[in-house]
Amino acid sequence: KQEVTQIPAALSVPEGENLVLNCSFTDSAIYNLQWFRQDPGKGLTSLLLIQSSQREQTSGRLNASLDKSSGRSTLYIAASQPGDSATYLCAVRGGSEKLVFGKGTKLTVNP
Amino acid sequence: DAGVIQSPRHEVTEMGQEVTLRCKPISGHDYLFWYRQTMMRGLELLIYFNNNVPIDDSGMPEDRFSAKMPNASFSTLKIQPSEPRDSAVYFCASSLTSSSTDTQYFGPGTRLTVL
Secondary structure, eight states, rough: OOOOOOOOOOEEETTTTOOEEEEESSSOOOOOEEEEETTTOOOTEEEEETTTTTTEEEEEEEEEEETTTTTTEEEEESOOOOOGGGEEEEEEEEESSEEEEEOEEEEEEEE | OOEEEEEEEEEEOOTTEEEEEEEEEOOOEEEEEEEEETTTTTEEEEEEEEEEEEEOOOOSSTTTEEEEEETTTTEEEEESSGGGGGGGEEEEESSSSTTTTTOEEEOOOOEEEEE
């Protein structure tokens, strides 16, 4: 059974800092891995999707990497801003359409 | 498109009552997913449909939970009878296809409180 772990559970940084969020998964036979953002009281918004054959994806100040063999992914956020404050969730997809989510990292960027 | 629409946004009910949550997926999307989110267990998949047909309901916690998708634009998740441990945020999501490049689009959720 696939298990997804995100460390740390919470992170507080000053504005402008570069930061890394971590995600690990137990079964390396994945179809893709996604990073989502969740704002309080809102649904999830997809940030980046990395297919199993890819090593990384970039969107603006965000960069996500995938190392399938070690069961790890990182989300790098450059020059963090207060608007980046949210919970970030990692999700992996196996052979079906089902996503297995980590419990998320709650990020606070202080002005 | 308006995105995935869920109603109600908040529901407060008493133990033993029937609760019905509603979802309208994005038009043209073939897949619809129901999730439950709690602090303890995080986000868990309950059931998903492909072209209105239930494909996997292994995440449905027990017989008190049921889900239907009578047509491509509407789905319901029903809890009868409800219990306090059912209190959670319930999300509906949809995706266009099952392609490895397609993501799921989430609705705003329904916050359910069972007293």
